Amino acid sequence: MTEFPKPVRDIIDLLSGMPGAVAVALGGSRALGTNDANSDWDLAVYYERSIDTSALSTRGTVHPPGAWGPIMNGGAWLREEGVKIDVLLRDLVVVERWCEKAREGVYELDALLGYVAGAPTYSLMAELAVGRVLVGKLPSVDGYPEALASKGRDRWMFDTRFSLEHARMRARRGEVVGVVAQAARAAIAAAHSRLCDRRVWVLNEKGILERAGLADLNALFARPPTDAPALDAWVSAVEAVCVG
Numbered sequence: 001m002t003e004f005p006k007p008v009r010d011i012i013d014l015l016s017g018m019p020g021a022v023a024v025a026l027g028g029s030r031a032l033g034t035n036d037a038n039s040d041w042d043l044a045v046y047y048e049r050s051i052d053t054s055a056l057s058t059r060g061t062v063h064p065p066g067a068w069g070p071i072m073n074g075g076a077w078l079r080e081e082g083v084k085i086d087v088l089l090r091d092l093v094v095v096e097r098w099c100e101k102a103r104e105g106v107y108e109l110d111a112l113l114g115y116v117a118g119a120p121t122y123s124l125m126a127e128l129a130v131g132r133v134l135v136g137k138l139p140s141v142d143g144y145p146e147a148l149a150s151k152g153r154d155r156w157m158f159d160t161r162f163s164l165e166h167a168r169m170r171a172r173r174g175e176v177v178g179v180v181a182q183a184a185r186a187a188i189a190a191a192h193s194r195l196c197d198r199r200v201w202v203l204n205e206k207g208i209l210e211r212a213g214l215a216d217l218n219a220l221f222a223r224p225p226t227d228a229p230a231l232d233a234w235v236s237a238v239e240a241v242c243v244g
Contacts, residue, residue, distance in 0.1 A: 023136030
């Protein structure tokens, strides 16, 4: 682990030594190789059913298992010697259960704070697929499930059309905030649909429009109109990009 800064190596050692820890993995942009100079370090510590986070709490505030919901679970945002390190807690039992569901093309959406369209439970499988195991051993992911590719594509596109219809209903009432919110959800859902179809793993919503080839939507969302007739036409323009 000589390529890791010392503060990161120290946290990896701390995480791997916590009672209950099964493995520690590098995730996010650094695991994908898309990081830049401003990227933080995402470290996931996997455990089975319970973990003692006492040692981690000496480095900062720890959000215990379940504090961030069933998918994101919990963790901590640390800054060690100027290095930003995000620690993510992952219950391996929960992860394996949702991986099995993902292989069948089944998933749920968690209304996680900070997400527009929600966090799909198969993101736990995506983390295993792209993550780099640093300590311990984790289940391997053998490619992108065909059932998830087809069912995810169709379900996300249904979400897209449904959200656009609600955006259009709100447009007729001149409800600008509601229109933009529903249209934004439709845009993210459309990106998910495309990426499922292409069998591309998605960890979160960051840069998802660009990855799905929907970057043109940014210009549309930069200046949404405010009167009802123009809003209705604007929704149609968003739909043309999302649905094609």
